[in-house]
Amino acid sequence: MQRNSWFLAGLSALLLVVFWPAALYPLPGAEFVPPVGILVGFVPLMLLEQHLRGEKRGGLRFLGFAFLAMALFNLGTTWWVAGAHWSGVAATVTINGGLMALAWWGYAFAARRGGERMAFWTLVALWLSLEKLHAYWDVAFPWLDLGHSMAVVPWAVGWYAFTGPAGGTVWVLAVNAAVAVAWRNREEPSAVRKWHLPVLLTAVPVLLSVYLRFSTPQAEAPLTSRIAVVQPNVDPYTEKFSLPETWQVGNALDRLKKDRPADAPALDWVIFPETFLPSGVEEERLGSSAAMQPLLDYSKTTGSSLLVGTTTYGLVDAPTDASRPTNDGRHFEVYNASVWVDTSGVRGVYHKSKLVVGVERMPFIGYLKPLLGEAAIALGGTSGTLGVQDRREVFGDQPGKLRAAPVICWEQDFSDYTTGYVREGAEFLAVQTNDGWWGNTPGHIQHLHYARLRAVETGLWVVRAANTGVSAVIDPHGSIRQRLDWDRAGHLEAEIGDTRYAPTYYSRSGNYLGAMAVWLAPLLLLSVWVKTQTKR
Numbered sequence: 001m002q003r004n005s006w007f008l009a010g011l012s013a014l015l016l017v018v019f020w021p022a023a024l025y026p027l028p029g030a031e032f033v034p035p036v037g038i039l040v041g042f043v044p045l046m047l048l049e050q051h052l053r054g055e056k057r058g059g060l061r062f063l064g065f066a067f068l069a070m071a072l073f074n075l076g077t078t079w080w081v082a083g084a085h086w087s088g089v090a091a092t093v094t095i096n097g098g099l100m101a102l103a104w105w106g107y108a109f110a111a112r113r114g115g116e117r118m119a120f121w122t123l124v125a126l127w128l129s130l131e132k133l134h135a136y137w138d139v140a141f142p143w144l145d146l147g148h149s150m151a152v153v154p155w156a157v158g159w160y161a162f163t164g165p166a167g168g169t170v171w172v173l174a175v176n177a178a179v180a181v182a183w184r185n186r187e188e189p190s191a192v193r194k195w196h197l198p199v200l201l202t203a204v205p206v207l208l209s210v211y212l213r214f215s216t217p218q219a220e221a222p223l224t225s226r227i228a229v230v231q232p233n234v235d236p237y238t239e240k241f242s243l244p245e246t247w248q249v250g251n252a253l254d255r256l257k258k259d260r261p262a263d264a265p266a267l268d269w270v271i272f273p274e275t276f277l278p279s280g281v282e283e284e285r286l287g288s289s290a291a292m293q294p295l296l297d298y299s300k301t302t303g304s305s306l307l308v309g310t311t312t313y314g315l316v317d318a319p320t321d322a323s324r325p326t327n328d329g330r331h332f333e334v335y336n337a338s339v340w341v342d343t344s345g346v347r348g349v350y351h352k353s354k355l356v357v358g359v360e361r362m363p364f365i366g367y368l369k370p371l372l373g374e375a376a377i378a379l380g381g382t383s384g385t386l387g388v389q390d391r392r393e394v395f396g397d398q399p400g401k402l403r404a405a406p407v408i409c410w411e412q413d414f415s416d417y418t419t420g421y422v423r424e425g426a427e428f429l430a431v432q433t434n435d436g437w438w439g440n441t442p443g444h445i446q447h448l449h450y451a452r453l454r455a456v457e458t459g460l461w462v463v464r465a466a467n468t469g470v471s472a473v474i475d476p477h478g479s480i481r482q483r484l485d486w487d488r489a490g491h492l493e494a495e496i497g498d499t500r501y502a503p504t505y506y507s508r509s510g511n512y513l514g515a516m517a518v519w520l521a522p523l524l525l526l527s528v529w530v531k532t533q534t535k536r
Contacts, residue, residue: 017076128517154478333387
């Protein structure tokens with residue numbers, strides 16, 4: 001039995017890793033492996049829990065095996081984070097793996113005292129609560145939300161427009177639970193009938209998605225814009241912070257002008273990647289910055305609006321968790337920003353507000369800064385702890401041009417956060433990212449495919465400007481219409497439209513399933529505990 005326990009824990013991790021989107025990239029074909037294994041990846045853990053249920057201290061043993069499986073799952077899907085720093089992988093494996101294991105421990109607790117059905121709903125509520133936590137706390141990590149497992153098959157989850165990826169989490173867990181029950185009862189006379197449920201649970205949501213795709217009337221977009229995304233392909237380790245900014249800007253603009261035919265239609269928007277201007281510009285002087293001047297001139301000459309990824313800084317009225325002192329006693333913050341430029345100059349600045357833990361922000365800095373002082377800012381990572389803002393921004397106010405949502409890198413992976421742009425009036429999502437930190441690993445490919453889900457959820461076009469790739473144009477159904485692959489310089493352009501009749505239900509409501517689960521999880525655990533006390 002001990003061998004079986006190790007085998008089942010390892011098999012669960014193996015299935016989840018192999019079938020996670022692009023986890024085996026750059027092996028041939030690995031980018032598009034369908035996630036069928038995810039739908040059975042938790043079955044071994046469910047069988048293992050049943051085997052250990054009757055043992056003394058079986059719950060603690062199961063917790064250990066669950067942590068092993070979840071730690072290996074995290075390691076196998078996010079090992080590439082070490083390209084930026086090894087501590088990121090260590091944190092993912094221990095913190096996220098540990099939290100996932102605790103959700104499984106709650107499942108085991110409910111199964112022992114409340115039965116299989118109570119255990120399933122407890123697991124669903126705990127897992128959704130974990131994903132909700134990962135959207136907001138200081139060690140946020142939505143990368144492995146189970147709904148993201150469907151990123152390479154957005155055509156199969158068109159109903160994310162109603163549920164968001166949390167609906168995918170419920171679906172994955174439900175199919176796994178149904179398969180586990182059918183497998184346990186496989187030798188009973190009615191065993192064949194028990195496979196009807198997992199088959200239906202798998203097929204019906206996919207068929208519903210296909211129906212939604214082809215039953216929605218296709219009307220001509222009332223408003224369109226021609227968009228270009230620029231991929232400079234500047235290595236973030238050896239070139240980005242050493243080459244002169246003016247040279248980088250000039251090189252990118254020269255290539256854009258050269259690649260476009262003389263009779264090409266005018267561009268309404270040109271999107272440049274995250275930290276396209278990396279050195280740092282005071283926000284009050286953006287309009288006079290030497291590196292910004294060629295971009296301002298280009299906008300005036302062509303009539304195009306621009307989104308420019310820029311490192312900026314600015315004075316703040318009072319000290320904050322992220323502020324730094326000046327020599328004269330004032331305070332300023334540094335930002336990873338998107339700058340909106342049009343023919344009249346610099347029009348707006350948005351500050352990235354979902355920051356990468358350990359790279360752009362020290363976790364729990366509000367508690368640590370009083371203890372560590374300014375060291376808490378410096379220890380925020382390679383960028384130090386950056387400033388943020390409370391609200392999403394939407395750029396664009398010219399008649400005939402779509403309004404752009406400046407989504408900076410990591411923010412794209414926070415589904416609920418992204419819906420806030422839609423509620424502010426966004427008509428397309430402009431993702432500005434620099435995935436070059438991870439090298440040619442699964443990281444930048446997974447990041448690309450997660451953007452496809454944001455398109456499905458919001459019903460909007462998504463355009464991605466990635467420094468080293470992969471830049472892409474993604475339609476509202478999650479299909480990649482154009483892409484510019486890794487380690488290539490150039491640009492993409494496309495005519496996109498505001499094709500929505502109205503914002504999707506999910507865009508209006510946000511992650512309502514996660515909010516419900518946060519209340520449901522403790523109630524279910526309390527119910528199981530009360531049932532246990534009553535039996536005594």
